[in-house]
Amino acid sequence: MWRITVNDRCISSGSCVGLAPERFEIDDFEGRSHPTPSDIEPDDAVLDAVASCPMEAISVVDLDTGEPVQV
Numbered sequence: 001m002w003r004i005t006v007n008d009r010c011i012s013s014g015s016c017v018g019l020a021p022e023r024f025e026i027d028d029f030e031g032r033s034h035p036t037p038s039d040i041e042p043d044d045a046v047l048d049a050v051a052s053c054p055m056e057a058i059s060v061v062d063l064d065t066g067e068p069v070q071v
Helices: 015-019 044-052
Strands: 002-006 024-027 032-035 058-062
Touching: 002 032, 015 024, 015 044, 044 058
Parallel strands: none
Antiparallel strands: 002 058, 024 032
């Protein structure tokens, strides 16, 4: 399992939603993206979203190892 987090550097560019719409949505109240849900099975679309984030605001951790997932 992986855990996705989006930090406060997010500027709501929407690239994550465009690449992985089933994994991210923009919260208009907070003004940033967030994962839906945060704990997922490994998903290459999420890695694409991480790589495309202009603010490097998305991180993914492997819950089995506690290590960051490399993009």
